[in-house]
Amino acid sequence: xxxxxxxxxxxxxxxxxxxxxxxxxxxxxxxxxxxxxxxxxxxxxxxxxxxxxxxxxxxxxxxxxxxxxxxxxxxxxxxxxxxxxxxxxxxxxxxxxxxxxxxxxxxxxxxxxxxxxxxxxxxxxxxxxxxxxxxxxxxxxxxxxxxxxxxxxxxxxxxxxxxxxxxxxxxxxxxxxxxxxxxxxxxxxxxxxxxxxxxxxxxxxxxxxxxxxxxxxxxxxxxxxxxxxxxxxxxxxxxxxxxxxxxxxxxxxxxxxxxxxxxxxxxxxxxxxxxxxxxxxxxxxxxxxxxxxxxxxxxxxxxxxxxxxxxxxxxxxxxxxxxxxxxxxxxxxxxxxxxxx
Numbered sequence: 001x002x003x004x005x006x007x008x009x010x011x012x013x014x015x016x017x018x019x020x021x022x023x024x025x026x027x028x029x030x031x032x033x034x035x036x037x038x039x040x041x042x043x044x045x046x047x048x049x050x051x052x053x054x055x056x057x058x059x060x061x062x063x064x065x066x067x068x069x070x071x072x073x074x075x076x077x078x079x080x081x082x083x084x085x086x087x088x089x090x091x092x093x094x095x096x097x098x099x100x101x102x103x104x105x106x107x108x109x110x111x112x113x114x115x116x117x118x119x120x121x122x123x124x125x126x127x128x129x130x131x132x133x134x135x136x137x138x139x140x141x142x143x144x145x146x147x148x149x150x151x152x153x154x155x156x157x158x159x160x161x162x163x164x165x166x167x168x169x170x171x172x173x174x175x176x177x178x179x180x181x182x183x184x185x186x187x188x189x190x191x192x193x194x195x196x197x198x199x200x201x202x203x204x205x206x207x208x209x210x211x212x213x214x215x216x217x218x219x220x221x222x223x224x225x226x227x228x229x230x231x232x233x234x235x236x237x238x239x240x241x242x243x244x245x246x247x248x249x250x251x252x253x254x255x256x257x258x259x260x261x262x263x264x265x266x267x268x269x270x271x272x273x274x275x276x277x278x279x280x281x282x283x284x285x286x287x288x289x290x291x292x293x294x295x296x297x298x299x300x301x302x303x304x305x306x307x308x309x310x311x312x313x314x315x316x317x318x319x320x321x322x323x324x325x326x327x328x329x330x331x332x333x334x335x336x337x338x339x340x341x
Contacts, residue, residue, distance in 0.1 A: 012116035015162060018067040025064055028102075032060040036099040048094035055084045056097045063102060066109035071118035074106050078129045085129070085136040095137070104154045111158030119159075126151055189288050197296075198226050254287035255279045255322075258294050258315055269308040269328065271298055277317030290315065290324055297326035305330030 036056040040049045062077040081100070088094060110122040130151065134144050205219035255275070263271040282290070294313050301311045308330025316323045 012119075014115045014118075015113060015165065018113045021064060021068075029060055029063055032063075032099050032102055033057055036060065036097050039097050039099060043097075045095065048092055051084070051092070052094055052097055055080055056099050059100050060102060063105060066106055067113045070106075070110045070112075070114040071122050074110050074122040074125055077103060077106055078125045082125075082129050082132050085132045088136040089132075104150060107151050107155035108158035108161075111155045112162045113158075123155060126155075185284075186288075189292075198223050254284060255282050255290055255315065256287075257291050258313065261295060261298050261313060268302050269305070269311050269330070271302070271311045271313065273313045273315075275315045277315075277322075279315065279317045279322070282317065282322055286322065290322065294324060294326060301326065301328040301330070307331055 036053060040053040040056075043049075058080045059077045062073040065073045081096075081103075084092075084096065107123070107126060111119050114122060130148055134147070139147075202219075202223060205223070256279070259273050259275060261271055262273040279287075294315070298311055298313065301308060305311075305328045308328045311326065311328045314323070314325045314327075
């Protein structure tokens with residue numbers, strides 16, 4: 001179990017799309033460089049000040065690459081300090097500048113933006129430096145513990161932020177996957193409905209071809225319109241499934257949305273809707289198909305039924321069946337097949 005966890009951490013890739021370097025990064029480095037120069041010039045102990053200043057500037061410059069190259073930034077910064085502390089132990093009697101406190105940012109960046117291997121290697125370098133610097137500058141045990149605590153807390157904070165961001169990204173991906181599944185079902189429903197309607201209209205056109213060629217031709221035109229609409233909706237949905245872009249149409253309604261088809265504005269036929277039975281248990285694909293059929297039937301009736309004053313939509317659920325009936329009190333348009341109403 002432990003080996004599996006460690007193996008997963010070791011194989012952890014870098015987080016995608018680290019933030020680019022912005023003006024605030026340059027401003028931070030500029031402030032730290034000015035601080036380092038001022039501290040080196042104003043401090044009383046001027047021994048080896050060019051070396052001390054160079055070390056501080058190198059460490060500060062590494063902050064610019066802390067997101068894009070976290071391990072390299074840690075290796076250069078802490079490697080420079082290890083070399084400086086080893087020189088202090090062997091020969092150089094000097095102390096570092098306070099501005100190197102900016103080092104605390106690097107463990108955070110390492111765990112936040114580095115891969116698993118990079119995090120492990122970088123933490124090893126940091127722990128080696130902590131051991132060497134306490135030899136070069138002996139301190140009380142409490143200060144030693146505090147030093148380790150500061151750097152480990154910085155690393156833990158970076159790991160926590162990374163875990164939170166990764167969890168958020170996984171949630172977003174799961175939401176996107178559910179949306180894509182919804183769109184796939186929508187594609188299935190759309191194609192099924194339109195192809196069924198086209199088949200019915202084609203059958204009506206074939207039946208009318210011998211007795212009423214004009215109405216058969218109107219049926220063919222209706223089939224052409226339905227096929228074009230189907231292709232447009234298919235392209236839109238397939239485009240979303242392919243590249244993840246946002247759809248350019250609203251989600252389809254369900255059984256409950258059929259009630260919104262009711263209209264009493266006086267500008268056209270009155271539309272009455274009656275829903276009865278246990279419609280709450282209707283599956284979503286069935287509800288979507290019912291809403292689409294009812295809406296199309298109401299549109300056809302209000303547009304093409306001659307002298308129509310009222311359109312009635314009845315939806316009734318009984319046992320495991322749902323019945324939909326759309327009626328109007330008008331006359332069929334002479335230039336459109338009755339099969340489309």
